[in-house]
Amino acid sequence: MFSERFSSMNIGRRLIVLVTSVTLIMSLIGGIVVWELNVAANTTRALNQDISKGVMLNKLSTLVREGFVDTANNVLRGSIIWNEANLEMAHTETQFADLWSSYLQTLSLTEAKAIKAEFDTPLSHLNSAFSEILSLGETQSRGELELFVLNDLDFLVNPFLSTLNARVQTQQQLSDANFTAFNQTNTTFLYANIFLTLLGVLMTASLGFAILKSITVPIQQVMTTVNAVAVGDYEARSKLHGGDEISELALALDHMLDDRVNALVAKEKENDQLNDSIIRLLEAVSQLSDKDLTVTVPVGEDITGPIADAMNLVASETADVLINIRDIATRVEHSANHIKLQGDKVAEMAANERNIVDQTIERLDSASKTMTVIAKLCQSCNQVAGKASHTTQEAYDVVQSSLTGMNEIRETISETEKRIKRLGERSQEINGIVDLINNIAERTNVLALNASMQAAAAGEAGRGFAVVADEVQRLAESSRNATGQISTLVSNIQTETAETMDTMNQTITLVVTGSERAALAGQQMQATQQTTHELVESVAQIANRSLKQVKLNEILIKKADDIKRSTEKTDHQVQQQRSQTTNLVDYASRLINSVKVFKLPNQQPSQQPSQLPPQQANQQAEQGLRQGQGHGRPNHSDAA
Structure with a gap:
């Protein structure tokens, strides 16, 4: 069906149709792939943000445990002196404030309000613990420090750590859910890309085969006619009809064969007459080749005269x-x-x-x-x-x-x-x-x-x-x-x-x-x-x-x-x-x-x-x- 429709078009238009179809299909597939890549990039960005939030929460927990609680215990055990503890506490407080501020900046306004409300009381207790430790560092009283560690430290720090751990688990669950959804989306996109690619290849191959057949079949018919004429069948004709270049070539070939056959018939008659004269001339030449110089060649009125x-x-x-x-x-x-x-x-x-x-x-x-x-x-x-x-x-x-x-x-x-x-x-x-x-x-x-x-x-x-x-x-x-x-x-x-x-x-x-x-x-x-x-x-x-x-x-x-x-x-x-x-x-x-x-x-x-x-x-x-x-x-x- 496609071959019959293409036969009325010239070869250039057929190639334009093929190239245009392939370009449209590839553009469609490319647009879908770009959209899928954009979705994947957004999802990846969200996953990275979730992971960054989890990392910040873990750093906050580690900073409170190691930089605050462990430092107080080390001073109490005598592992470090008060001056080193004061420097470590001040540095820990500064890092905690910067890291908590960075964490809040990664959240949206709604999430930031919710986090502030959730950590309001634990964070105030933690700040009180920081202030108490810093004041004890100024007095450098080991007895008061021991009483603070035994009575107040866990009460002030543990609520913040518990809330922080709960938030870390919640953040981890959210990241896992987003990662699972990301994998499902990627799988769906992969199958869709495979289907669209196969569909595009099938459509392109079908269109290309139809165009190829519309070109090769007439060419094969012309070649068959030429081969038949080459073996002596002067009655062979291509008999192609259409509006493309191959049909015009076949029609010109048929006209040329008609003119050629008529010329061959006239030429054959002249050749017969010339052959008779040449035969007589060859007979005389044969006698001359036998070294008989007494022979006389008959002179005719044609070209051999x-x-x-x-x-x-x-x-x-x-x-x-x-x-x-x-x-x-x-x-x-x-x-x-x-x-x-x-x-x-x-x-x-x-x-x-x-x-x-x-x-x-x-x-x-x-x-x-x-x-x-x-x-x-x-x-x-x-x-x-x-x-x-x-x-x-x-x-x-x-x-x-x-x-x-x-x-x-x-x-x-x-x-x-x-x-x-x-x-x-x-x-x-x-x-x-x-x-x-x-x-x-x-x-x-x-x-x-x-x-x-x-x-x-x-x-x-x-x-x-x-x-x-x-x-x-x-x-x-x-x-x-x-x-x-x-x-x-x-x-x-x-x-x-x-x-x-x-x-x-x-x-x-x-x-x-x-x-x-x-x-x-x-x-x-x-x-x-x-x-x-x-x-x-x-x-x-x-x-x-x-x-x-x-x-x-x-x-x-x-x-x-x-x-x-x-x-x-x-x-x-x-x-x-x-x-x-x-x-x-x-x-x-x-x-x-x-x-x-x-x-x-x-x-x-x-x-x-x-x-x-x-x-x-x-x-x-x-x-x-x-x-x-x-x-x-x-x-x-x-x-x-």
Whole structure:
């Protein structure tokens, strides 16, 4: 039903209807969703306010319990002092007033009046309790505080806390009820959104399918018509009627097919006539393709007439040219055979010369290689001798360095010996100091004994002095033991110093002997270096002369190579000439054989080309070529 209604509309209007419908449906769904989101936002805001009210009431209860009641009890127990309690009470009172004012501001006017009426008496009792505690904080009377806590605190505070707890429970119940209603509302909105979305999708899909069908069905019918015409059914027509673009396209296609069929019928008649002429032309071409140049193509009055006339002219001209080519090819074959014989003789002579040059090059190359080996051996000897001279010089330098080092070692050992002697003298001084310390320790010990005896004689009054005397005696004993150890160490040092001096004297003797031997070795190395230097100069002269001889041999080899390359080029040119001559003979034979396959018009030449002398045959060939180049068609009399 929708497809039939849409067929009278053009495609642009159909798409506008589809887009407009989708836009309206989506706008409707979007408006409903926005309204639902607004309702959800209001509900969420109300829930947040209820939760905030409950939180404020809980904070008020906590503030009264912890900041007021617990502070009073802590002062009574002595956990805090009065000054801290006064500060805490004042801070609690300020926080309570601010929080109670904030809570009342969150309520509406009606709720605020109801809350004030409900909390009028409990709040006045609580304020009285605050005032009483603050006055007790000024007097700081713990007895009055104890009486207040036992008798009045619960009476003044508990009504407010009970009323506050009841209000908290009421607020919690109200929040739970609002939250339940919010969940139910969200569930209802969710189902409504799902239903509206599905309904919108269904309506959009139905409308889109109807529009799609109104477009695809005519297009499919047009495609069916085109495919039928493509396979040869020229009677096929789309036969679509409507006011859209596809119907107009189908109507134009039907008119075009009608005109096309009429044109094809007229064209087919002309093709039949042309085919007959082409068949006759192809028969003549077939005879020409069989190399029969005597055939004459029939000339008609249709479009093939000029083609047949041109083919007859081409066949005649081709026959004349082939006759001339046959004569020229025969003369070229005779001349090429004569040139080939001369080329064979030249190639044989070039081969003999190349063999002689190869033997000469081999002998020069052998001599050059021998001289090169000799030169390399001389260079190797020169390098070895140079290395030996360099090594000898380095050894001599090392010996000189060793002599210098030994002299420095000898001087260092002498200086060390002097310092060790001074060390022995210093150790003697240490022995004197140790003896002095030992004497002091002996005297200190004697004094300590006398002090102990005096302290013992003094009795109880000299007990402290006796302790000091004992400590001094122990110190004297420790000093005496330490001086004994120092004396032992000094004796050991003196003994090892004497042994070290003996060892250093022996070392000095060995160093002097080694220096003398090193000097003798240096003299021998100088003599060896002089001999090696003379050997290096002799070997270098031999190597230079060998290299000069190698260069002369290389020059001779290059000259011989130049001669060889020149000979090879000559031989290569001769071989190319022989190859070209052979190819020329072969090409002439092939050309003659190729011309023989054609059936040419009958001609009676006065003399066969092969029977003419070479000079006359060449002259006739040149004359035929000039005529072919100047006129494009030789005279039959000249060719004969």
